[in-house]
Amino acid sequence: MKRDMLCLTEIIRTIEKMEYNGDVAPAKFTVKGYSKKKIDYHIQLLKDADFIKTGINEQGRELPTRPTWKGHEYLFQTLNSTVNVVKEGINVVEDLM
Incomplete structure (x- = not known):
């Protein structure tokens, strides 16, 4: 799967x-527009980085x-560079990682 x-x-x-809630994983986790499989893969990428x-929830799913x-720093930088992302494209966000 591509990042x-x-x-x-x-x-x-x-x-x-x-x-x-401390280290307790939520019972469910969704992001509108993305499949469970894609979300789970990208959660692992975020964890790796x-x-x-x-944590592991009661259903055995690893969730944030x-x-x-x-x-937090990544979010701060991306929110402050929204104008640049719109002007220059997704490469700006990749540079922040």
Whole structure:
């Protein structure tokens, strides 16, 4: 599966909006417009890059529990460079990673 930078960004934005429950993974996790398989793959990429922490929910699915410092910084940079992304395309977001 190919890495989808917009999917990664939407996942981490969704995580930042979640209520913090320690290391307890949520019962479910969805991002509008993306399949469960694609979300799960990109969650692993975010975990590999140390952008998020994960836990295993009751159904055995590994889901995000919170963003890391690096994940928060990524969001801050992407939100502050939205104008550049629109003007210059997705390469700007990839450069931030």
